[in-house]
Amino acid sequence: MAKTLDQARYKCALGALQTVQSIERALPILHAGPGCADKLSADNGTSGYFAPRIFPCTNLSEKEIVFGGEDRLRETIENSLKIIDADLYVVLTGCSAEIIGDDFEEIVNSFRSQGYPVIHASTAGFKGNNYLGYEWVLQAIIEQYLDGDKKYAKEKNLVNVFASLPLHDPFWYGNLKALEELLDELGLKANILFGYDHGLKNIQKLPQAQFSLVVNPWLGLESAQLLEEKFGVPYLHYPNLPVGACETSKFLLAVSEFAGLDVGKTKKLVAEKERKYYHFVERYADIFLENRIMSKRFTIVAETQYALALTRFLVNDMGLFPQKQYAMEDVPERYQEAIRGYFKDLNYDIQAEVSFETDGYVVHNEIREGDYLGYPLIVGSAWEKKVAKATDAHFLSISWPLNERLVINSSYVGYEGGLKFLEDVYSVVLTRFN
Amino acid sequence: MAINLNSTTFGTREERLGSIVGYVGTIKDLAEQSRCGHIKDRERCFSQSSSCDAGCVHGYLSHIRDIAIINHAPSGCTASASPTITQQTQLAAKRGLPYSTVILGTDMKEADTIFGSEQSLYDIILETYRRYQPAAIFVSTSCVSGIIGEDVDAVIAEAAAEVPVPVVPIHCEGFKSKVWATGFDAADHAILTSVVKPPRKKGNFINFKNFNESAREDIIEMFGAIGVEAFLIYSNTTLEELSHISEALATVSICGTLASYLGNGLEQEYGVPYIKTINPLGIAGFETWFREIGRVIGKEEAVEAYIASERAIWLPKIEAVKKKLKGLRVVLGMGSSFAFQVARVIQELDMEIAYVASWHYDSQYDDGKPPSHVQYLAEHTPHDFNVSIADQQNFELLNILNTYKPDLYVARHGGTTVWAIKQGIPSMFFADEFMTFGYKCTLNFANTILDKITNRSFEQNLSSRITLPYTDWWYQQDSASLYKEAK
Numbered sequence: 001m002a003k004t005l006d007q008a009r010y011k012c013a014l015g016a017l018q019t020v021q022s023i024e025r026a027l028p029i030l031h032a033g034p035g036c037a038d039k040l041s042a043d044n045g046t047s048g049y050f051a052p053r054i055f056p057c058t059n060l061s062e063k064e065i066v067f068g069g070e071d072r073l074r075e076t077i078e079n080s081l082k083i084i085d086a087d088l089y090v091v092l093t094g095c096s097a098e099i100i101g102d103d104f105e106e107i108v109n110s111f112r113s114q115g116y117p118v119i120h121a122s123t124a125g126f127k128g129n130n131y132l133g134y135e136w137v138l139q140a141i142i143e144q145y146l147d148g149d150k151k152y153a154k155e156k157n158l159v160n161v162f163a164s165l166p167l168h169d170p171f172w173y174g175n176l177k178a179l180e181e182l183l184d185e186l187g188l189k190a191n192i193l194f195g196y197d198h199g200l201k202n203i204q205k206l207p208q209a210q211f212s213l214v215v216n217p218w219l220g221l222e223s224a225q226l227l228e229e230k231f232g233v234p235y236l237h238y239p240n241l242p243v244g245a246c247e248t249s250k251f252l253l254a255v256s257e258f259a260g261l262d263v264g265k266t267k268k269l270v271a272e273k274e275r276k277y278y279h280f281v282e283r284y285a286d287i288f289l290e291n292r293i294m295s296k297r298f299t300i301v302a303e304t305q306y307a308l309a310l311t312r313f314l315v316n317d318m319g320l321f322p323q324k325q326y327a328m329e330d331v332p333e334r335y336q337e338a339i340r341g342y343f344k345d346l347n348y349d350i351q352a353e354v355s356f357e358t359d360g361y362v363v364h365n366e367i368r369e370g371d372y373l374g375y376p377l378i379v380g381s382a383w384e385k386k387v388a389k390a391t392d393a394h395f396l397s398i399s400w401p402l403n404e405r406l407v408i409n410s411s412y413v414g415y416e417g418g419l420k421f422l423e424d425v426y427s428v429v430l431t432r433f434n
Numbered sequence: 435m436a437i438n439l440n441s442t443t444f445g446t447r448e449e450r451l452g453s454i455v456g457y458v459g460t461i462k463d464l465a466e467q468s469r470c471g472h473i474k475d476r477e478r479c480f481s482q483s484s485s486c487d488a489g490c491v492h493g494y495l496s497h498i499r500d501i502a503i504i505n506h507a508p509s510g511c512t513a514s515a516s517p518t519i520t521q522q523t524q525l526a527a528k529r530g531l532p533y534s535t536v537i538l539g540t541d542m543k544e545a546d547t548i549f550g551s552e553q554s555l556y557d558i559i560l561e562t563y564r565r566y567q568p569a570a571i572f573v574s575t576s577c578v579s580g581i582i583g584e585d586v587d588a589v590i591a592e593a594a595a596e597v598p599v600p601v602v603p604i605h606c607e608g609f610k611s612k613v614w615a616t617g618f619d620a621a622d623h624a625i626l627t628s629v630v631k632p633p634r635k636k637g638n639f640i641n642f643k644n645f646n647e648s649a650r651e652d653i654i655e656m657f658g659a660i661g662v663e664a665f666l667i668y669s670n671t672t673l674e675e676l677s678h679i680s681e682a683l684a685t686v687s688i689c690g691t692l693a694s695y696l697g698n699g700l701e702q703e704y705g706v707p708y709i710k711t712i713n714p715l716g717i718a719g720f721e722t723w724f725r726e727i728g729r730v731i732g733k734e735e736a737v738e739a740y741i742a743s744e745r746a747i748w749l750p751k752i753e754a755v756k757k758k759l760k761g762l763r764v765v766l767g768m769g770s771s772f773a774f775q776v777a778r779v780i781q782e783l784d785m786e787i788a789y790v791a792s793w794h795y796d797s798q799y800d801d802g803k804p805p806s807h808v809q810y811l812a813e814h815t816p817h818d819f820n821v822s823i824a825d826q827q828n829f830e831l832l833n834i835l836n837t838y839k840p841d842l843y844v845a846r847h848g849g850t851t852v853w854a855i856k857q858g859i860p861s862m863f864f865a866d867e868f869m870t871f872g873y874k875c876t877l878n879f880a881n882t883i884l885d886k887i888t889n890r891s892f893e894q895n896l897s898s899r900i901t902l903p904y905t906d907w908w909y910q911q912d913s914a915s916l917y918k919e920a921k
């Protein structure tokens with residue numbers, strides 16, 4: 001049912017055009033209104049080999065709304081194949097196309113049966129948000145692009161990795177790259193669909209993987225389950241995106257164990273990594289401890305991935321105390337109970353409360369009333385700038401929408417990522433004196 | 435077609451102005467066809483993603499500092515709320531002003547498309563007032579609310595009885611018009627019907643319709659020199675201030691597309707003269723425009739004195755840089771007003787227009803006359819040149835650039851400049867509407883072009899390392915080969 005969307009933290013299912021765009025040489029073809037791609041791509045880093053202005057679109061007008069848009073879709077696909085040099089064409093249907101009842105499946109199938117690499121995902125904006133749209137696009141790829149009858153040879157140590165939402169999460173690429181590097185340290189080879197030099201060749205390898213690794217509190221689980229069902233690829237669900245030494249070490253050990261690797265060897269690796277990490281922490285410990293301004297308590301207002309990852313880092317690595325945390329992307333109810341549990345599993349039996357409230361107005365009122373024992377640390381999105389000012393908080397924006405900060409390929413994941421997060425937080429803290 | 439302020443709905447640009455998004459021809463043909471009636475729009479059998487009127491509504495109305503906008507739509511339609519609010523907050527901060535406007539959505543879901551969501555919308559309007567006490571609440575429609583037939587006007591009438599501020603519908607379903615600039619009219623229609631009050635007395639100010647007021651200081655100084663004040667709209671205004679624009683001496687604008695509805699509407703309803711000359715881009719544009727203002731408000735002498743003193747300062751500098759730009763071939767890609775006005779400036783600076791792509795074209799404005807800037811250009815251009823009307827259809831544009839291989843591509847609206855660069859063509863993003871405003875900005879523009887064509891490192895670095903997404907087949911076709919015949 002319609003509700004007050006105050007401070008939008010998510011887009012609609014058609015936002016999955018960003019998921020398609022992040023797969024090299026895959027092109028979204030939109031059966032949608034003229035303004036959809038424009039509004040859904042107002043992020044940095046969306047101009048690549050393809051860009052929103054390159055996406056073929058039926059630009060549905062009054063004529064198609066009244067008389068139907070099937071001919072329009074057919075000619076748009078036909079000409080896309082001639083004009084645009086892509087390896088996979090993903091037809092995404094928006095609200096208007098789905099309400100007027102065009103038979104797009106039949107049209108797409110007619111192209112595929114002629115041997116063209118055209119698939120379809122139903123992504124009407126009213127059906128769900130862009131997080132769900134991501135799963136639906138992956139589902140379309142698994143079901144329509146991969147051959148369900150083919151027997152794929154398994155490749156030992158190959159791991160399908162699903163983590164952050166491509167192009168929407170400002171750190172999506174950096175996160176995937178950091179995870180790839182961590183797996184590499186263990187001798188595992190990450191199979192990633194999104195970003196630089198990945199793409200269709202990696203899609204073909206999805207069924208060959210030894211297992212899939214979902215590093216997200218919930219996103220990607222459906223796709224991993226579908227891969228298990230269709231191709232017998234088991235999966236490891238590791239809910240926490242590892243930031244900093246403690247969490248990254250836990251991550252490496254958990255993956256080693258699941259992959260059947262020599263855990264003793266991983267323990268050695270972890271000890272070496274931690275030694276280096278704490279070399280830096282030791283050098284800067286005076287800044288972390290001996291200042292008059294750093295916050296004692298913090299709140300993360302972000303998608304669940306970061307609410308959880310940064311809560312765990314700040315509590316388990318840095319010894320801060322959590323106020324209430326906010327998971328903002330409209331998490332499906334079926335995942336919420338488990339996620340609450342992840343926030344309770346912290347050092348010294350500390351438990352963080354997590355809210356799934358999506359109404360930014362309500363969240364900000366709660367923050368204003370919270371007791372942070374001084375300046376709060378608020379890590380959130382562009383929307384939190386105002387409440388941060390009102391509460392004299394230290395404020396760092398990391399989650400969509402991110403308007404006043406540019407992120408290209410950096411990340412807070414891993415040992416290095418933890419230090420990068422400290423750099424960013426203390427670069428804010430050091431602008432003040434009390 | 436007169437502007438009708440007795441209805442919540444209004445005609446689209448296609449209906450009112452005979453606007454089109456599909457045409458290929460020449461500037462002289464376009465000017466002649468405009469004089470002889472409406473030009474036929476040509477459809478395409480392939481198109482790339484464009485923009486919608488709702489986007490323009492939100493972007494433009496949110497310039498006002500103290501209102502609420504509720505977009506009755508699924509969540510994706512509200513995705514640009516945050517960047518928009520951030521930008522407007524930055525603009526207000528530049529002047530040290532508070533900014534409290536909010537853009538909310540209604541997050542329509544599948545059930546709403548079946549059972550309707552009028553009750554929810556009613557609740558959301560009341561809740562929005564309770565939260566923010568804005569000076570007015572504007573409720574914009576969407577494709578979904580339009581197709582399922584939500585009676586937004588009825589909901590608003592009911593809600594308006596419960597809150598002490600205007601609650602105003604804006605009908606801007608994305609499918610309604612192929613011309614995104616219809617969104618400017620939708621915003622202006624809402625302002626004219628629900629905000630503007632009859633004049634209490636005549637003021638000593640001029641309404642200056644613009645986008646982001648980057649030339650604010652210069653404009654205030656310029657009008658100060660002729661003894662009047664400038665009121666820049668809508669950027670950084672309050673609703674109360676806007677309610678008195680009917681008291682202005684005149685309405686002027688930086689852009690013909692942007693101001694047709696409000697300017698002509700104020701003239702029709704309240705007798706506020708709307709300056710319909712070519713706009714103040716470049717020297718001829720500025721002087722023609724400023725002289726007409728002087729004539730209309732009876733300040734001819736002051737205007738002439740200002741022009742004479744400014745000419746003495748700037749013209750020698752402009753003449754000097756012109757020598758270095760002479761003969762450069764330029765392709766433009768811009769909205770309907772800027773495309774043909776910047777073309778005039780390019781020619782004024784002794785460069786040559788190779789091609790103009792305009793994102794849409796209004797055969798006439800709301801006064802029933804064809805746009806003066808197209809007539810002016812057709813009359814003054816040293817040679818006829820090719821023109822296309824395309825709603826930023828990138829595949830056509832890159833084909834055109836590949837055919838004409840200009841020395842420079844200049845574009846307004848993000849999304850095409852980068853592609854010209856990727857094709858190795860030096861490009862300039864004409865982001866700021868005041869980039870060629872009057873003498874000083876025109877000189878700055880000329881010098882920027884000189885910099886741009888001198889240092890082509892970025893273009894060369896990028897274009898030599900990437901591949902383009904269009905097939906060789908497409909580059910071998912005529913750029914207009916995917917148009918259908920006009921009906």
